[in-house]
Amino acid sequence: MQFTFSAAFFALVLAAAAVPTKRAACSNGRTAAHASCCVWFDVLDDIQENMYAPLGDLTFHDAIGFSPALFFEGKFGHIRLYLLPRGTDGDDSDGSIMAHSDVETLFPVQLTCAHIDDIVDAQRPFAIAHKVSFGDFIQFAGAVGVSNCAGAPRLEFLAGRLNFSIASPPGLVPDPFDPVDKIIARFADAGFAPNEIVDLLVSHTIAAQDHVDPTIPVRTPFDSTPSVFDAQFFVGTLLVGQTFPGNGSNQGEVVSPLAGEFRLQSDFAIARDPRMACEWQSFIGGNTQYWNTNHLICFCCCPSANHGTMTTKFRAAMSKMSTELKNLSEALLLREMYFTA
Numbered sequence: 551m552q553f554t555f556s557a558a559f560f561a562l563v564l565a566a567a568a569v570p571t572k573r574a575a576c577s578n579g580r581t582a583a584h585a586s587c588c589v590w591f592d593v594l595d596d597i598q599e600n601m602y603a604p605l606g607d608l609t610f611h612d613a614i615g616f617s618p619a620l621f622f623e624g625k626f627g628h629i630r631l632y633l634l635p636r637g638t639d640g641d642d643s644d645g646s647i648m649a650h651s652d653v654e655t656l657f658p659v660q661l662t663c664a665h666i667d668d669i670v671d672a673q674r675p676f677a678i679a680h681k682v683s684f685g686d687f688i689q690f691a692g693a694v695g696v697s698n699c700a701g702a703p704r705l706e707f708l709a710g711r712l713n714f715s716i717a718s719p720p721g722l723v724p725d726p727f728d729p730v731d732k733i734i735a736r737f738a739d740a741g742f743a744p745n746e747i748v749d750l751l752v753s754h755t756i757a758a759q760d761h762v763d764p765t766i767p768v769r770t771p772f773d774s775t776p777s778v779f780d781a782q783f784f785v786g787t788l789l790v791g792q793t794f795p796g797n798g799s800n801q802g803e804v805v806s807p808l809a810g811e812f813r814l815q816s817d818f819a820i821a822r823d824p825r826m827a828c829e830w831q832s833f834i835g836g837n838t839q840y841w842n843t844n845h846l847i848c849f850c851c852c853p854s855a856n857h858g859t860m861t862t863k864f865r866a867a868m869s870k871m872s873t874e875l876k877n878l879s880e881a882l883l884l885r886e887m888y889f890t891a
């Protein structure tokens with residue numbers, strides 16, 4: 551009898567599994583695995599059609615605005631933040647830069663180097679119109695912005711961040727004039743190893759500056775192919791600097807190799823730091839011997855890489871930045887329980 555029941559039950563399970571899952575019907579004849587995902591088609595259409603603000607760097611400025619170190623010093627957050635997956639309760643990519651733009655966009659780094667307030671103001675109405683959380687919107691828009699560039703990977707996007715956040719404390723977004731040790735320490739606090747900083751900086755291959763030197767044309771690019779997701783940024787940053795695109799009096803800028811190109815001091819320094827130079831050069835691939843002799847110091851044997859390696863590492867680092875660190879949260883929670891036990 552027991553066997554009969556089990557076999558019947560098993561057959562039922564198989565039958566249920568064989569029934570094709572009904573996909574939810576979304577706008578314009580598109581379908582999704584779940585109805586709650588349909589809204590992202592509408593957001594996609596809307597931002598592709600109507601959004602003119604840069605989409606990429608807000609993902610970073612929102613996500614980096616948390617600090618386990620400050621948490622343990624009792625200066626930021628509360629234990630509840632670490633009881634939930636990151637991004638669901640006021641940490642990580644939680645949209646706080648949009649929800650608390652009156653605080654976070656006034657930090658010196660935002661005012662002098664990025665003018666994030668303009669981007670936040672441009673993006674916020676879209677998130678509100680589509681009733682999605684600020685944290686979700688920022689990461690989705692960033693993923694769309696990247697995928698618009700030729701050669702870019704499709705980034706992972708996971709929705710589900712609550713629209714609750716607390717304002718980030720100042721000083722957590724790196725400045726382009728920060729010493730490398732300070733940049734590494736800041737990323738380490740956020741859970742990123744030096745190699746992963748380089749992986750995230752792949753985003754600078756499609757980046758430009760508007761605010762470090764506000765006197766030069768807007769969208770002065772960081773490499774010679776700013777609309778293409780290629781390794782040119784990693785090559786260009788290693789070349790000998792020749793000139794400034796402006797008068798060169800700006801903090802965070804160093805001489806660039808080409809007229810009309812802008813070089814951040816932080817990119818220059820990271821490319822040459824022994825902890826990150828190999829990862830940097832690995833994205834270039836080709837003849838590393840050439841790079842070693844003619845351009846820089848490589849402190850280890852740099853493996854050659856191809857476009858696929860660069861995009862895969864970038865994709866993984868962006869996923870980590872935008873969603874994960876649940877592990878870190880859990881580790882912090884365990885540590886907290888250990889110390890309070």
Ligand code: HEM
Nearest residue numbers: 604606607610664725726750753757758759760761762816
């Ligand atoms: C050491 C860390 C970093 C520093 C110091 C830095 C600094 C900067 C600066 C100064 C600009 C120019 C902003 C402007 O003038 O408007 C910029 C642009 C940009 N950054 Fe970074 N960045 C860092 C890391 C990152 C990371 C990790 C990402 C993404 C994952 C990122 C994405 C971007 C993008 C997409 C732009 C172009 C924005 C635009 O098109 O207007 N950056 N960055």
